[in-house]
Amino acid sequence: MHAGGMTRPRRPVAQIVPPYLLRHLATTTEPIAEFARATLTRDHRYRHNRATATATGAGGHRSAMATPAAEAPSRRISDAANAQHLPGRTVRDEGAPATGDAAVDEAYDGFGATWKLYKDVYGRNSIDGSGLRLLGTVHYGEGYQNAFWNGTRMVFGDGDGEIFGRFTASLDVIGHELTHGVVEHTAALTYSGQSGALNESIADVFGVLVKQYSLGQDAAAADWLIGGDLLLPGVKGVALRSMLHPGTAYDDPRLGKDPQPDSMSGYVETTDDNGGVHYNSGIPNRAFALAATTIGGPAWEKAGRVWYDVLTGGKLKAGADFAAFAQLTITAAAARFGADSPEAAGIRDGWTAVGVSAGSTTTVPSGKPPVDTEAELLLRRTGGFAGIPRQRQAKLAELPARDRRTWQGLLADDLLPRLAAESSPRPDAFAYCVTCIAVELDVEVAEPDLPLRLRRLFERTLSGQ
Numbered sequence: 426m427h428a429g430g431m432t433r434p435r436r437p438v439a440q441i442v443p444p445y446l447l448r449h450l451a452t453t454t455e456p457i458a459e460f461a462r463a464t465l466t467r468d469h470r471y472r473h474n475r476a477t478a479t480a481t482g483a484g485g486h487r488s489a490m491a492t493p494a495a496e497a498p499s500r501r502i503s504d505a506a507n508a509q510h511l512p513g514r515t516v517r518d519e520g521a522p523a524t525g526d527a528a529v530d531e532a533y534d535g536f537g538a539t540w541k542l543y544k545d546v547y548g549r550n551s552i553d554g555s556g557l558r559l560l561g562t563v564h565y566g567e568g569y570q571n572a573f574w575n576g577t578r579m580v581f582g583d584g585d586g587e588i589f590g591r592f593t594a595s596l597d598v599i600g601h602e603l604t605h606g607v608v609e610h611t612a613a614l615t616y617s618g619q620s621g622a623l624n625e626s627i628a629d630v631f632g633v634l635v636k637q638y639s640l641g642q643d644a645a646a647a648d649w650l651i652g653g654d655l656l657l658p659g660v661k662g663v664a665l666r667s668m669l670h671p672g673t674a675y676d677d678p679r680l681g682k683d684p685q686p687d688s689m690s691g692y693v694e695t696t697d698d699n700g701g702v703h704y705n706s707g708i709p710n711r712a713f714a715l716a717a718t719t720i721g722g723p724a725w726e727k728a729g730r731v732w733y734d735v736l737t738g739g740k741l742k743a744g745a746d747f748a749a750f751a752q753l754t755i756t757a758a759a760a761r762f763g764a765d766s767p768e769a770a771g772i773r774d775g776w777t778a779v780g781v782s783a784g785s786t787t788t789v790p791s792g793k794p795p796v797d798t799e800a801e802l803l804l805r806r807t808g809g810f811a812g813i814p815r816q817r818q819a820k821l822a823e824l825p826a827r828d829r830r831t832w833q834g835l836l837a838d839d840l841l842p843r844l845a846a847e848s849s850p851r852p853d854a855f856a857y858c859v860t861c862i863a864v865e866l867d868v869e870v871a872e873p874d875l876p877l878r879l880r881r882l883f884e885r886t887l888s889g890q
């Protein structure tokens with residue numbers, strides 16, 4: 426396998442129902458299975474179309490993104506009439522009365538509630554902070570089991586009518602999808618691996634805060650469920666995700682069992698689901714829910730404020746991992762409430778409880794055993810202005826003890842494939858190729874895309890130090 430450092434990955438569309446769940450449904454009984462297969466196909470086609478539109482700069486939606494001057498929400502809800510064409514026919518504009526169509530009115534009200542949390546509590550005027558119009562399309566497709574944010578608008582399916590009801594029914598789902606827009610306009614967390622799971626988690630955090638704020642509900646009184654109103658009667662489950670108790674949201678013959686881990690000991694290593702973004706988001710979700718319930722009172726005031734500070738503070742990098750994010754929340758809590766405050770302590774304890782060591786420079790414990798020291802490593806450095814390659818082939822056992830252990834962990838981890846997937850060739854820059862047959866690893870990463878500690882490791886290994 427070659428994880429290919431040459432092409433940038435397609436920018437995935439953030440969606441509320443993870444692909445693994447749809448794939449599971451696709452193997453169950455008709456007509457649910459057929460709806461699931463159709464949703465998967467449409468999601469795939471949609472992502473492809475979007476990638477093409479982005480690449481060519483073709484936008485058809487831009488005229489609808491006009492910025493209103495006043496600090497009030499500006500909403501427009503369209504109806505796709507069960508077709509798959511966006512945006513569909515406009516059915517409710519800002520200020521217009523309720524239509525009587527539940528999906529239209531829930532989307533309109535949900536957009537309003539989301540706008541209100543961001544404005545009232547955090548002083549943010551819409552997704553982009555400058556009054557961006559909130560666009561939504563309802564009745565998308567037939568039996569469509571999903572809701573997603575496509576970078577411009579929120580799109581809601583009606584559900585299949587047996588497992589999933591209409592996707593506008595859960596206010597937290599609406600808040601979740603619009604928050605993907607906020608993330609895109611702020612930290613722009615890369616939608617894969619740990620940064621992708623943080624992107625998902627932040628969408629759940631503010632999604633659930635929209636619901637709690639709207640209900641005037643304290644952290645202690647909240648259910649901390651995402652998508653609780655989507656599941657129809659008969660489904661063995663309470664929601665799509667539980668932030669306080671990840672892994673317990675459902676256990677149903679048709680849906681399978683909620684696969685979310687509730688701490689780093691259960692961290693899921695996978696190439697599925699953009700590197701497990703909907704699985705591992707359970708870990709930071711629980712850190713937030715624990716911090717908020719420990720601190721007490723309304724979650725949007727303290728823990729939510731700290732998360733918002735980090736999201737918009739400019740220090741959160743697009744490729745941040747859990748440990749870096751955790752450290753930023755602790756620093757932000759200390760800055761806002763004091764280093765010895767109950768808020769800072771509650772947040773620190775939340776991360777500790779889920780096994781994330783704030784600010785540690787180590788990568789995830791992959792759960793896999795370290796690679797055997799008899800494994801053969803081939804490290805090649807190519808490119809560079811002079812174009813002279815260097816390489817070293819060695820058994821891990823031949824390396825100095827400290828670097829040997831680092832290599833053993835690195836080859837077992839998914840860090841290199843992830844860096845390779847996000848890396849692109851740079852003029853005159855070195856490129857490192859790492860090959861290890863024992864773990865079927867063969868990747869190429871441009872030197873500027875490598876963290877400093879890996880550059881140093883590679884240099885020492887090449888020079889035989």
Ligand SMILES: [Zn+2]
Pocket residue numbers: 439440441601605625628
């Ligand atoms: Zn999402």
